[in-house]
Each structure stands twice: as structure tokens, then as C-alpha cells.
Amino acid sequence: MTTPLPSQGVFHAFRLGPGENLVEGLRRAFEVAQSEAMAIVTCVGSLTEVVIRHADRPDPQTYRGRFEITSLVGTIDPNGQHLHIAIADPDGRSYGGHLMAEGSAIYTTAEIVTLALTELVFSREPCPASGYRELVVRQTRHTG
Incomplete structure (x- = not known):
């Protein structure tokens, strides 16, 4: 386990409309926030x-x-x-896993709140234990 790093943050709330791509909308929000580290706080909507x-x-x-x-x-x-992501069909069956960047079209809405972590930088680097590129968290300044 890496040491948890503290950070101040700025919440951003927005809505995506019918036909928009969920991941592209999140990427736009990330750019608008001028962030180097962001977390999803909540999302409700339909696809x-x-x-x-x-x-x-x-x-x-x-x-x-x-x-x-x-x-x-x-x-x-x-x-x-x-x-x-976890989704539910009209019969209540749920499906979930890793949301891919392509092909995530909004049906009626996606109401989203994100948190830009203003004192952190996220990157992904090779991890010898998992064999994948995993999250690395660095602090951008002292937060004492």
C-alpha cells in the first residue's frame, strides 16, 4: 500500500444530455477543471x-x-x-465492470459530480506485481 496523500479539492457538477458520450464528457470536465487528478463522486442517469x-x-x-x-x-x-460502471436493464438485471472509452451513449441524462484534487497528480506506471499500468499518486505541493 502506498501512503495516502492529502489534498484540497474543488467539486464540479454538470449534466450530459441525450446522445453524448459519457467518457468524452468526463474528459471534457477534466480539461475544464484544469486538473491533474480527478475522482468521480457520483453519477446517476441512463444509457x-x-x-x-x-x-x-x-x-x-x-x-x-x-x-x-x-x-x-x-x-x-x-x-x-x-x-x-454498474448498469441495470429494464428487468433489474445488473451488469458491471471496466467502462471502455468508446460507445457509451447517454439516453436521457447523466448527472455527475466530480472532485478535482488540486494538490495531487495522477499518472499510470508499470507495476511489477500486477503486470498492468497502475495509478501513481504524487503531491504537487506541501499541504501542512
Whole structure:
């Protein structure tokens, strides 16, 4: 475990409308915030299309229809994002996993709150333990 680093933050609230791409909207919010580290606080809404890579599967699955967003969590850094989503279909069946950047079209709305962490920088670097590029958190200034 790395040592948790403190940071002040600025909340941003916004809404994405029908047809917008969820990940592209989050990336725009990240740019507007002029942040180097952002976390998703909450998201409620609906999708007509979503691409999810499920745990321990190499290929993503595309879902088309009408789905409620029941959860969206993750981190955003200058070069990418690591987002997990849970969705529910009209019968209440849930699906979840890693939200891919392509193919996530909003149905009616996505109401989102993010937190730009003003004293942190997120990056992703190779991790010998996992074999993946994992989150690295650095402090941008002293917060004493």
C-alpha cells in the first residue's frame, strides 16, 4: 500500500444530455477543471449503449438498450481514466465492470459530480506485481 496523500479539492457538477458520450464528457470536465487528478463522486442517469470489459475477460461486451446507471466510480488523469460502471436493464438485471472509452451513449441524462484534487497528480506506471499500468499518486505541493 502506498501512503495516502492529502489534498484540497474543488467539486464540479454538470449534466450530459441525450446522445453524448459519457467518457468524452468526463474528459471534457477534466480539461475544464484544469486538473491533474480527478475522482468521480457520483453519477446517476441512463444509457442506450455502453461498452464494458468484465473482470478477467480480454474483450469488451457492448450492451444496447435502455439502462440505468446505478454506479460510476473511478479516477481520471491527464492521459486516461480508470472507470468502473454498474448498469441495470429494464428487468433489474445488473451488469458491471471496466467502462471502455468508446460507445457509451447517454439516453436521457447523466448527472455527475466530480472532485478535482488540486494538490495531487495522477499518472499510470508499470507495476511489477500486477503486470498492468497502475495509478501513481504524487503531491504537487506541501499541504501542512
